[in-house]
Amino acid sequence: MNILVLLRMIPDVVEELEISNDGKTLDREFLRLIPNETDDHALEEALLLKERHGGKVTVVAPDAPELDDVLFACLAKGADRAVKISGVEPVMGGRAAARLMAQVLTTAPGLLPADLILTGVQSTEDLDGLMAPILSHLLQLPYVDNVTQVTADGPGKTVTAVKEFPSAVRAEFDVQLPAVLGIQAAEKPPRYVPVAKVRAVMKSQHLESAAAPAGVEAGQLEILQMAKPEPAEHAEMLAGDPAQVAGKICEILAARGVL
Amino acid sequence: MGTETTLVSEAPCEITLENFLEFPEGRKVLSCIQCGLCAGTCPYGDVMDYPPRRIIAMLRAGMLEKVFHSESLLNCVACYACMAKCPRDIRLTEVLLPLVKEEIFVHLPEVPPELQKALQNTLRYGNPMGESPRKRVAWTKTTDVPIPILGEMSRPVDVLWFVECYTSYHPRGQDNSRALAKIFNGLGIDFAILGNEEKCAGECARLVGEAGLFGTLQDYTMTLFRRYEGRFNRIVTSGAHAYDAFRYQYPALGFDYQVDHTMPFLFQHLEQLKPMLSRKLNYRVTYHDACCLGRHNGFYEEPRALLTAIPGVKLVEMTHNRINSICCGGGGGGMWLDTYYKAKGYERLSERRVKEAVATGADVLAISCPYEVSRFEDAAKVLGYDNKLVVRDISELLAEAMQS
Amino acid sequence: MSGSIWVLAEHWRGQLSESTYELLALGREIADGLGVELQAVLLGHGAADLAKGLGKANSVLSVDHSSLCEPVPEACAAALVQLIKERRPRSVLVPLTNISMGVGTLVSTAVKVPAANFCRDVRVVDGGLQATCVLYGGKIEATVTMGAECSILGIWPGARAAENGRSDVVPPVEPVTVSLPEAPRVRFKRYIEPEAGDVDITQQDTLVAVGRGMQGQANLALAEELAEVLGGAVCGSRPVIDQGWLPLSRQVGKSGVSVKPKLYLAAGISGAPEHVEGMKNAALIIAVNTDPRAPIFNVAHYGILADALEVLPALTEAVRGKKG
Numbered sequence: 001m002n003i004l005v006l007l008r009m010i011p012d013v014v015e016e017l018e019i020s021n022d023g024k025t026l027d028r029e030f031l032r033l034i035p036n037e038t039d040d041h042a043l044e045e046a047l048l049l050k051e052r053h054g055g056k057v058t059v060v061a062p063d064a065p066e067l068d069d070v071l072f073a074c075l076a077k078g079a080d081r082a083v084k085i086s087g088v089e090p091v092m093g094g095r096a097a098a099r100l101m102a103q104v105l106t107t108a109p110g111l112l113p114a115d116l117i118l119t120g121v122q123s124t125e126d127l128d129g130l131m132a133p134i135l136s137h138l139l140q141l142p143y144v145d146n147v148t149q150v151t152a153d154g155p156g157k158t159v160t161a162v163k164e165f166p167s168a169v170r171a172e173f174d175v176q177l178p179a180v181l182g183i184q185a186a187e188k189p190p191r192y193v194p195v196a197k198v199r200a201v202m203k204s205q206h207l208e209s210a211a212a213p214a215g216v217e218a219g220q221l222e223i224l225q226m227a228k229p230e231p232a233e234h235a236e237m238l239a240g241d242p243a244q245v246a247g248k249i250c251e252i253l254a255a256r257g258v259l
Numbered sequence: 260m261g262t263e264t265t266l267v268s269e270a271p272c273e274i275t276l277e278n279f280l281e282f283p284e285g286r287k288v289l290s291c292i293q294c295g296l297c298a299g300t301c302p303y304g305d306v307m308d309y310p311p312r313r314i315i316a317m318l319r320a321g322m323l324e325k326v327f328h329s330e331s332l333l334n335c336v337a338c339y340a341c342m343a344k345c346p347r348d349i350r351l352t353e354v355l356l357p358l359v360k361e362e363i364f365v366h367l368p369e370v371p372p373e374l375q376k377a378l379q380n381t382l383r384y385g386n387p388m389g390e391s392p393r394k395r396v397a398w399t400k401t402t403d404v405p406i407p408i409l410g411e412m413s414r415p416v417d418v419l420w421f422v423e424c425y426t427s428y429h430p431r432g433q434d435n436s437r438a439l440a441k442i443f444n445g446l447g448i449d450f451a452i453l454g455n456e457e458k459c460a461g462e463c464a465r466l467v468g469e470a471g472l473f474g475t476l477q478d479y480t481m482t483l484f485r486r487y488e489g490r491f492n493r494i495v496t497s498g499a500h501a502y503d504a505f506r507y508q509y510p511a512l513g514f515d516y517q518v519d520h521t522m523p524f525l526f527q528h529l530e531q532l533k534p535m536l537s538r539k540l541n542y543r544v545t546y547h548d549a550c551c552l553g554r555h556n557g558f559y560e561e562p563r564a565l566l567t568a569i570p571g572v573k574l575v576e577m578t579h580n581r582i583n584s585i586c587c588g589g590g591g592g593g594m595w596l597d598t599y600y601k602a603k604g605y606e607r608l609s610e611r612r613v614k615e616a617v618a619t620g621a622d623v624l625a626i627s628c629p630y631e632v633s634r635f636e637d638a639a640k641v642l643g644y645d646n647k648l649v650v651r652d653i654s655e656l657l658a659e660a661m662q663s
Numbered sequence: 664m665s666g667s668i669w670v671l672a673e674h675w676r677g678q679l680s681e682s683t684y685e686l687l688a689l690g691r692e693i694a695d696g697l698g699v700e701l702q703a704v705l706l707g708h709g710a711a712d713l714a715k716g717l718g719k720a721n722s723v724l725s726v727d728h729s730s731l732c733e734p735v736p737e738a739c740a741a742a743l744v745q746l747i748k749e750r751r752p753r754s755v756l757v758p759l760t761n762i763s764m765g766v767g768t769l770v771s772t773a774v775k776v777p778a779a780n781f782c783r784d785v786r787v788v789d790g791g792l793q794a795t796c797v798l799y800g801g802k803i804e805a806t807v808t809m810g811a812e813c814s815i816l817g818i819w820p821g822a823r824a825a826e827n828g829r830s831d832v833v834p835p836v837e838p839v840t841v842s843l844p845e846a847p848r849v850r851f852k853r854y855i856e857p858e859a860g861d862v863d864i865t866q867q868d869t870l871v872a873v874g875r876g877m878q879g880q881a882n883l884a885l886a887e888e889l890a891e892v893l894g895g896a897v898c899g900s901r902p903v904i905d906q907g908w909l910p911l912s913r914q915v916g917k918s919g920v921s922v923k924p925k926l927y928l929a930a931g932i933s934g935a936p937e938h939v940e941g942m943k944n945a946a947l948i949i950a951v952n953t954d955p956r957a958p959i960f961n962v963a964h965y966g967i968l969a970d971a972l973e974v975l976p977a978l979t980e981a982v983r984g985k986k987g
């Protein structure tokens with residue numbers, strides 16, 4: 001099976017995020033980037049599929065600071081190729097990312113056709129839409145989201161994707177190939193790759209690069225303002241006797257949609 | 260700015276399991292008399308498929324490969340007990356076990372999730388808890404005395420204080436750092452810290468078998484030391500594991516600074532310190548010998564001398580003390596394997612230790628390695644002893660005894 | 664009606680979901696603010712009866728098609744796209760739940776209208792719509808504007824109280840037909856029920872977490888009861904697990920699991936860093952503790968300085984009362 005894994009580097013929220021002077025964008029200078037968590041799961045699921053059915057796993061990612069180390073780690077984990085889309089400006093949101101991916105996949109040699117395109121179900125910066133469904137539309141491929149398992153019965157025309165529903169219920173879907181799947185979680189947590197192995201791969205393998213197409217459009221959404229919600233330093237204390245406090249909690253729960 | 264760790268290492272890694280017997284240290288294992296003292300003294304010896312004695316037997320029989328596929332050496336908490344007891348002076352915990360663990364680590368079908376997270380965090384953020392490297396100095400805002408940062412100073416200092424992770428980020432570890440700041444200040448030590456540039460020294464990565472990660476951290480820290488060459492004379496750290504790494508591992512990369520753990524360092528200043536310890540602390544204290552400090556480096560008496568210098572402190576000993584001390588269970592990656600052990604039904608060593616401490620009738624369990632505070636406090640809670648026993652770093656007790 | 668506000672009435676296994684009511688509450692506000700109608704779009708097969716519960720809307724567009732029997736995002740999106748093209752609503756509110764996650768994005772891409780995702784609030788400002796979107800795990804909130812054109816809004820659960828979206832009024836229903844592909848590319852096969860056995864606390868929306876402050880194993884019944892009325896599960900701090908009050912699978916924290924429920928109610932937990940690591944990302948944290956200086960109050964949104972053994976039963980009563 002020929003599997004593409006689309007990976008994006010997104011801002012790491014372990015670090016404080018800062019807003020630029022224009023009040024509408026993130027200050028990129030201080031950002032540290034990290035692979036989108038669910039993309040990491042997409043890679044794991046792809047590697048599991050490869051281990052079961054053979055085939056090739058190719059990771060494709062728009063260039064970003066610290067990406068090289070991440071891609072070498074993907075190779076060390078078992079990916080066959082890692083392709084860096086070079087010459088891209090950082091973009092925010094799923095729409096621009098999906099358009100970029102769609103153009104690169106269709107123009108760069110040796111990427112399509114693929115049987116499966118796996119990517120994270122969402123990223124924390126998909127403000128104007130999720131990448132996977134947009135990509136599926138652009139490439140005219142079937143799409144399933146919140147996938148937690150993919151199984152194939154040998155080299156067929158379909159796979160079974162397991163999608164997560166509420167209350168720990170899951171459902172199986174028959175999906176025609178090729179398809180785009182938004183991975184929520186791999187069957188098992190993404191594997192660890194020892195640093196020494198990554199180093200060895202850095203010496204023995206190389207990253208490919210594909211040029212970004214010119215004029216990839218930005219998102220359509222107009223951002224008026226970005227703000228950092230004030231983190232509460234301390235809980236708001238609820239006073240009263242147990243019954244009164246219970247009443248107040250009920251109101252909060254109702255307002256938050258928990259009740 | 261050097262906040263990113265690069266993965267490319269030049270770390271020389273001379274001795275390997277392949278060329279093991281070409282080194283005197285390696286050949287030494289041939290002198291093993293299979294007495295089994297190592298396995299007998301090992302706190303997890305009863306649950307290991309291959310305790311040190313059997314590893315050596317397998318090595319001699321050319322069957323070491325088999326050992327690599329057993330997870331059981333993950334239970335080795337690098338406590339140096341086997342090494343301290345070996346009649347043939349075989350440097351088990353220092354040389355043989357880490358090499359074997361390296362192989363075991365790469366053969367693990369799955370790295371236990373807690374450990375995996377700690378290793379990933381250490382690579383990415385320079386600390387196992389995954390805190391922001393830009394907040395490493397945040398604790399210095401909570402001290403009464405100024406904490407100079409070497410990179411911001413125009414003059415050299417005498418002591419570079421290597422703070423380490425738990426003592427930078429964990430609230431109870433920060434108590435230790437604040438206490439040290441007060442003591443250093445009182446003693447008039449000319450010191451500075453590396454600030455946000457500092458990262459984990461890496462010893463626990465090495466001892467759990469993640470040698471590549473250790474190499475990466477080592478390179479990073481060596482680059483930093485070179486950058487500040489001539490700007491400090493020596494290194495002092497309260498990280499017992501960092502001390503070990505600097506003393507035994509970093510020299511292979513050309514590290515030749517004098518390095519002290521805070522316990523022996525403060526002991527050197529004891530005469531100067533004594534008059535400052537004017538507040539009487541009427542505590543009954545028992546001291547837990549940290550493996551790295553005690554068995555590995557022989558600092559048994561220095562911590563005790565510091566404790567007994569505090570007016571009012573009555574020192575009582577646990578059954579297992581000094582060379583016989585029982586590990587807190589946090590070394591060699593054990594800090595991130597508690598649930599792995601628990602799921603296998605093994606007793607947590609910290610609990611074994613706290614029971615002993617309580618049996619002495621002490622009301623303070625004094626410690627000297629930053630992992631131990633959280634481990635023992637937690638064990639005391641689990642055992643329901645937290646009303647009877649508090650856990651304090653020796654530095655905290657010293658600072659408390661200093662009238663401000 | 665052209666220019667009206669639509670809400671995708673999500674339903675699953677025979678029931679309208681809570682999100683549907685939340686969206687109706689929000690949609691009502693927006694429609695009233697714009698002076699237009701609120702319409703609910705009900706897509707399903709043999710589900711038309713559910714329209715009864717959508718009285719907060721002025722009317723319901725009901726589509727019945729065999730391909731809509733189970734929530735396949737592609738099918739839902741295809742149906743919505745046809746309706747939108749025919750009727751040009753002003754905006755469509757779609758829930759961001761496991762069930763409907765990708766629908767909004769699929770629709771906005773096909774109809775070529777802007778989408779705003781992760782909305783926790785939408786308001787009418789000068790005749791246009793503004794949304795507050797939660798980005799980067801809540802670290803940033805972006806205010807975006809959709810102007811006057813048609814837009815698709817993906818709404819986070821909890822944007823409004825579901826209560827405000829319920830109504831006894833039975834709304835008028837307009838049956839509409841759509842054509843969907845005979846041989847869909849994605850076909851529902853079957854549901855897999857969760858295995859009986861221990862609950863997976865990472866999958867729970869509500870967690871009642873107990874610590875040593877609960878005093879003894881016998882008191883865990885108080886937590887179990889509360890969890891039951893809230894429809895959640897009980898988890899705990901490590902000492903609670905170590906003492907055998909709960910199985911290891913229920914441990915939250917550094918050496919346990921990390922959870923992200925909608926509600927994390929911490930009873931008698933001090934808030935040690937090893938514990939906080941596993942629950943700090945919960946959407947709503949309420950802590951009950953007798954110690955005003957307990958660090959848990961630094962991560963909790965709401966705190967109660969009281970005996971957990973009194974608060975938990977009182978809360979159980981109150982929730983029961985509320986649910987009637």
Ligand SMILES: Cc1cc2nc3c(=O)[nH]c(=O)nc-3n(C[C@H](O)[C@H](O)[C@H](O)COP(=O)(O)OP(=O)(O)OC[C@H]3O[C@@H](n4cnc5c(N)ncnc54)[C@H](O)[C@@H]3O)c2cc1C
Pocket residue numbers: 594595597633634635636637640873874875876877899900901902903914915916917918919920930931932933934935936937938941951952953954957969970971972
């Ligand atoms: C390596 C390591 C890993 C660890 N991993 C984890 C982990 O994964 N998860 C975890 O939880 N811990 C973990 N710990 C343990 C952690 O450090 C704490 O010991 C633990 O979280 C404390 O649990 P607690 O809050 O229940 O108990 P305590 O800290 O004893 O807190 C009890 C609280 O209850 C309050 N209280 C008492 N009576 C009442 C009452 N009647 N009503 C209301 N409140 C009351 C008290 O004021 C107190 O704040 C770990 C520790 C170590 C060393």
Ligand code: SF4
Pocket residue numbers: 297300301302303304311334335336337338339340341342351352356
């Ligand atoms: S170092 Fe300690 S834990 Fe490891 S094998 Fe030796 S005695 Fe056992």
Ligand code: SF4
Pocket residue numbers: 290291292293294295296297298311312315341344345346347348349351
């Ligand atoms: S204690 Fe030393 S000599 Fe004895 S079995 Fe162990 S390694 Fe061999």
